[in-house]
Amino acid sequence: MRAYIKSVFSFRKISHPLLSYFAFWTDNSGFDKSSEIRAMAVINNSKIGKYTRINSNCKLVHTEVGNFSAIGKGAILGFGRHPLNYVSTHSIFYKKNKMRNDWMTPIEFETNLPIKIGNDVWVGRDAKIMDGVTVGDGAVVAAGSIVTKNVPPYAIVGGIPAKLIKKRFPEDVITRLLDLEWWNLPDEIITKNKAFFNEPELTIHTINKYFPD
Numbered sequence: 377m378r379a380y381i382k383s384v385f386s387f388r389k390i391s392h393p394l395l396s397y398f399a400f401w402t403d404n405s406g407f408d409k410s411s412e413i414r415a416m417a418v419i420n421n422s423k424i425g426k427y428t429r430i431n432s433n434c435k436l437v438h439t440e441v442g443n444f445s446a447i448g449k450g451a452i453l454g455f456g457r458h459p460l461n462y463v464s465t466h467s468i469f470y471k472k473n474k475m476r477n478d479w480m481t482p483i484e485f486e487t488n489l490p491i492k493i494g495n496d497v498w499v500g501r502d503a504k505i506m507d508g509v510t511v512g513d514g515a516v517v518a519a520g521s522i523v524t525k526n527v528p529p530y531a532i533v534g535g536i537p538a539k540l541i542k543k544r545f546p547e548d549v550i551t552r553l554l555d556l557e558w559w560n561l562p563d564e565i566i567t568k569n570k571a572f573f574n575e576p577e578l579t580i581h582t583i584n585k586y587f588p589d
């Protein structure tokens with residue numbers, strides 16, 4: 377809580393024009409100067425890549441997000457876990473708490489598993505991603521989905537639990553894009569090839585036009 381309050385008065389909010397004054401983060405979180413963090417977003421122990429947008433009311437816990445990704449309003453990434461194999465799931469028996477601590481014995485248990493969101497990922501509004509999930513580069517998570525399993529690169533998934541709807545591109549194009557990793561290119565190269573990002577039909581031929589094999 378103290379870390380969140382500290383973030384409210386952070387100097388970063390003045391020096392980073394894309395950080396909302398009403399965004400909160402913990403000290404062990406990091407983001408690029410080009411990352412946009414909107415109002416009431418809560419970033420806990422997470423890293424946000426360049427040109428990635430975290431929309432308002434999102435909550436990210438123990439999550440790493442790559443470059444050029446967009447996380448829709450109200451998305452929750454990381455819920456936290458309770459152990460399932462003890463007689464009770466209640467944290468009163470294993471974690472310091474405000475109720476009573478004389479029953480508490482610490483146990484070896486990861487409350488949060490890391491979540492990894494790739495580059496150029498679009499997570500739709502109010503989507504939820506469970507602990508430990510990896511979402512591949514170029515993937516899309518449909519609005520309102522609950523993602524319980526890893527999502528392959530360039531897959532569009534949706535529903536509860538989220539299932540594959542389709543792939544964004546044919547496999548040869550996906551392989552080429554994953555090899556190209558355009559999201560890691562320096563800004564000057566992106567500027568020089570900006571027309572590439574407005575090509576309506578993406579084929580191997582169009583990719584090769586800008587980035588010869």
Ligand SMILES: CC(C)(COP(=O)(O)OP(=O)(O)OC[C@H]1O[C@@H](n2cnc3c(N)ncnc32)[C@H](O)[C@@H]1OP(=O)(O)O)[C@@H](O)C(=O)NCCC(=O)NCCS
Binds near residue numbers: 499502517518519532
């Ligand atoms: C996932 C998405 C990109 C798919 O777009 P699309 O390909 O144009 O979608 P379509 O309408 O052709 O639907 C394709 C299939 O996905 C299903 N689908 C679409 N949205 C879905 C959702 N949110 N949850 C579950 N299934 C969904 C459709 O029912 C359809 O299923 P079918 O093939 O069995 O008929 C879009 O539906 C979506 O959720 N976008 C996110 C919107 C958002 O959050 N905007 C906020 C701005 S940040």
